[in-house]
Amino acid sequence: MDLFHALTDEERSRSRLDAKITALVLDDVDFVTGSTINELAERAGVSPPTITRFCRRLGCASFADFKVQLARMTYVGLRYLKPEMPTTTVSEVIDDIVAKAQDTLFSLHNQLDHDRLEDAARLLRGAGFIQAVGAGGNSSMIANEIQNRLFRLGCHVQSTNDKAMAVMLAAAATPDTVAIVSSMTGRDVELVRCLDLYRHHNVPTIALTQSGSPVSERASVVIPIDLPEGVNIYRPTSTRYAYLAVIDILANLVAYADRQKSLQYLRRIKEELVSNRDGDDRQLLGD
Amino acid sequence: MDLFHALTDEERSRSRLDAKITALVLDDVDFVTGSTINELAERAGVSPPTITRFCRRLGCASFADFKVQLARMTYVGLRYLKPEMPTTTVSEVIDDIVAKAQDTLFSLHNQLDHDRLEDAARLLRGAGFIQAVGAGGNSSMIANEIQNRLFRLGCHVQSTNDKAMAVMLAAAATPDTVAIVSSMTGRDVELVRCLDLYRHHNVPTIALTQSGSPVSERASVVIPIDLPEGVNIYRPTSTRYAYLAVIDILANLVAYADRQKSLQYLRRIKEELVSNRDGDDRQLLGD
DNA sequence: CATAATTATGTAATTAATTTTCCTTATCGG
DNA sequence: CCGATAAGGAAAATTAATTACATAATTATG
Numbered sequence: 001m002d003l004f005h006a007l008t009d010e011e012r013s014r015s016r017l018d019a020k021i022t023a024l025v026l027d028d029v030d031f032v033t034g035s036t037i038n039e040l041a042e043r044a045g046v047s048p049p050t051i052t053r054f055c056r057r058l059g060c061a062s063f064a065d066f067k068v069q070l071a072r073m074t075y076v077g078l079r080y081l082k083p084e085m086p087t088t089t090v091s092e093v094i095d096d097i098v099a100k101a102q103d104t105l106f107s108l109h110n111q112l113d114h115d116r117l118e119d120a121a122r123l124l125r126g127a128g129f130i131q132a133v134g135a136g137g138n139s140s141m142i143a144n145e146i147q148n149r150l151f152r153l154g155c156h157v158q159s160t161n162d163k164a165m166a167v168m169l170a171a172a173a174t175p176d177t178v179a180i181v182s183s184m185t186g187r188d189v190e191l192v193r194c195l196d197l198y199r200h201h202n203v204p205t206i207a208l209t210q211s212g213s214p215v216s217e218r219a220s221v222v223i224p225i226d227l228p229e230g231v232n233i234y235r236p237t238s239t240r241y242a243y244l245a246v247i248d249i250l251a252n253l254v255a256y257a258d259r260q261k262s263l264q265y266l267r268r269i270k271e272e273l274v275s276n277r278d279g280d281d282r283q284l285l286g287d
Numbered sequence: 288m289d290l291f292h293a294l295t296d297e298e299r300s301r302s303r304l305d306a307k308i309t310a311l312v313l314d315d316v317d318f319v320t321g322s323t324i325n326e327l328a329e330r331a332g333v334s335p336p337t338i339t340r341f342c343r344r345l346g347c348a349s350f351a352d353f354k355v356q357l358a359r360m361t362y363v364g365l366r367y368l369k370p371e372m373p374t375t376t377v378s379e380v381i382d383d384i385v386a387k388a389q390d391t392l393f394s395l396h397n398q399l400d401h402d403r404l405e406d407a408a409r410l411l412r413g414a415g416f417i418q419a420v421g422a423g424g425n426s427s428m429i430a431n432e433i434q435n436r437l438f439r440l441g442c443h444v445q446s447t448n449d450k451a452m453a454v455m456l457a458a459a460a461t462p463d464t465v466a467i468v469s470s471m472t473g474r475d476v477e478l479v480r481c482l483d484l485y486r487h488h489n490v491p492t493i494a495l496t497q498s499g500s501p502v503s504e505r506a507s508v509v510i511p512i513d514l515p516e517g518v519n520i521y522r523p524t525s526t527r528y529a530y531l532a533v534i535d536i537l538a539n540l541v542a543y544a545d546r547q548k549s550l551q552y553l554r555r556i557k558e559e560l561v562s563n564r565d566g567d568d569r570q571l572l573g574d
Numbered sequence: 575c576a577t578a579a580t581t582a583t584g585t586a587a588t589t590a591a592t593t594t595t596c597c598t599t600a601t602c603g604g
Numbered sequence: 605c606c607g608a609t610a611a612g613g614a615a616a617a618t619t620a621a622t623t624a625c626a627t628a629a630t631t632a633t634g
Contacts, residue, residue: 071358090401114377234542236535248523255521
């Protein structure tokens with residue numbers, strides 16, 4: 001993925017033709033990945049050796065290597081080579097949403113802290129009762145998903161989108177309670193108060209939030225999620241996909257900690273659903 | 288980009304060597320993308336022309352084309368090349384969840400019907416009132432997200448996770464009402480009844496569901512979402528990511544239909560949130 | 575079960591693509 | 605303006621990939 005940065009790096013001393021090739025590559029990645037060195041050279045108005053040298057300067061072993069690296073980069077990054085491309089037609093919107101979602105998942109993948117996830121999963125699977133707190137549209141969804149994912153594994157969970165409720169929950173917490181909170185900004189003043197209260201009642205807390213934020217500073221275990229938002233105000237925040245993935249990862253880790261138990265609950269739920277439908281048990285759980 | 292499916296397709300009649308090459312490719316994508324045809328042929332124990340023919344059978348124009356397509360596919364499909372790989376460690380779970388989510392988004396991208404999305408968006412932006420129905424964990428989330436995305440654009444939406452409620456809503460529908468429903472299986476008996484009722488009251492309906500299902504047969508506009516579920520019962524269904532993306536696309540299309548109006552509502556919401564927080568207005572909307 | 579038809583595979587020849595070598599032409603700092 | 609240095613191109617050399625053709629394996633059919 002360094003190729004992308006090398007290509008967009010203004011610092012890299014660029015001769016006239018180098019800049020020309022760079023522009024061509026960024027402008028039409030698909031052409032470049034599909035072309036021979038001669039085709040590319042012709043279209044760029046340079047000689048083939050210049051292309052080879054260009055690739056070497058970018059850190060690739062050869063033109064073939066360059067093409068492969070470029071292809072590897074494109075799928076996720078494709079749209080992001082031209083970030084300010086306007087989106088209006090249906091296919092542009094589809095590309096935009098899907099690419100940004102994939103890009104977000106990719107960035108998440110690179111930044112996830114394995115140890116913190118392990119810590120969080122350990123807390124969750126040891127909990128007698130789990131309180132999931134998240135408010136305000138996006139984090140509400142996440143809190144609800146925590147409940148939706150974990151109750152299927154036999155966990156006792158209560159989710160709330162109401163911070164006043166969270167305060168009461170914290171006050172009523174038994175010693176085996178664990179709280180898990182979500183805040184995309186990490187700056188929710190009331191949630192910060194909730195976390196202080198949880199700490200006061202010795203309830204361990206897991207926070208899915210921006211690192212360095214007030215919320216992150218108060219949680220027992222922080223799963224930092226720091227993702228750049230695009231400039232497009234119209235586009236729903238793709239950060240939700242990352243949060244959702246973290247929930248899935250945590251739920252999966254909890255499930256694997258005791259496969260027998262998880263399976264038992266998942267099967268029971270499935271049987272109930274199937275008998276309530278048309279008996280087709282190949283369908284997935286929990287529509 | 289069917290290459291992934293072509294590679295994993297058991298149907299494709301495989302000769303002994305074909306299977307051998309397939310296995311090698313799936314086993315070490317990185318080696319293959321970086322190797323010459325001779326290196327690959329030697330390692331597979333076949334002759335170079337066999338490799339060329341193998342690539343052609345998979346639908347690629349040449350070995351170079353095959354490498355590029357493979358490289359393009361790798362990140363997303365990486366894990367899915369070895370679907371039965373056990374997931375136990377934290378990094379395996381992370382890879383599994385993230386790759387499956389990306390793969391799901393990718394498949395969705397390939398199957399989305401642009402015209403149906405356009406139709407659905409047109410219905411939504413012309414609606415005086417939108418009713419979003421979805422029940423049972425996953426579809427509940429989707430219905431709620433429809434509300435969450437659309438109210439920000441100035442739409443009047445009510446979401447419900449209660450099918451009895453949906454029946455009443457349908458009965459009380461004004462002539463400018465549009466209903467949008469979600470069902471991952473498309474076999475929810477009560478939802479089918481709801482759709483019949485909506486039809487009876489002349490309320491146009493949009494369904495996000497499996498094609499060919501009872502639900503899909505009763506909706507005015509169907510956005511078919513047909514995705515293979517993995518065999519892993521422990522893993523939360525990745526189909527949710529696809530449904531979420533469809534919501535985002537629809538919301539985006541609605542927003543672009545009247546940018547001025549959308550912007551006005553989005554700004555108002557943002558201002559309110561910022562003044563309720565710490566005044567940092569670079570933060571995203573609707574935590 | 576034999577045999578024809580078909581398909582798969584390898585070898586060698588051919589073609590295409592890429593890189594290297596060597597030479598020319600810009601560019602930059604005195 | 606001159607010399608040094610870097611950039612670029614032409615052509616040769618090399619390497620990679622494909623095609624043509626021959627052979628082996630497999631499958632279908634009587």
